[in-house]
Amino acid sequence: MKHHHSLYWGNASEIKFINGLGTFTVAGRRVPLQDTAANHLRLLKNYRRGMALRRDWGEMDFLEILHHVNSRIKKFENAVGECR
Numbered sequence: 001m002k003h004h005h006s007l008y009w010g011n012a013s014e015i016k017f018i019n020g021l022g023t024f025t026v027a028g029r030r031v032p033l034q035d036t037a038a039n040h041l042r043l044l045k046n047y048r049r050g051m052a053l054r055r056d057w058g059e060m061d062f063l064e065i066l067h068h069v070n071s072r073i074k075k076f077e078n079a080v081g082e083c084r
Helices: 011-020 037-051 062-083
Strands: none
Touching (some): 011 062, 037 062
C-alpha cells in the first residue's frame, strides 16, 4: 500500500531538501555555501543520525539517500578542512 505522501515526496525531493540544509538564513535569503560549510556539515551529520530514527521512508530509497548524504558530508569535510 502506498502512503499518500509518496505521491509527491521521493528521492529527488529528499535530495533537494538535503542539498538545501544550511543554505538559507532565517529571513529566507540564500547565502553562499562557502560561508556555511561548517554549518552545512553539522546539519548533514545530524540528518544522518536522524535517518536511523525515521520509520517511514515512503517511496524513497534509503540507501540512495544515505549514499547522497555521505557524499555531501565528504565534500563539506574537505571544504571545511581547506578553510582551516
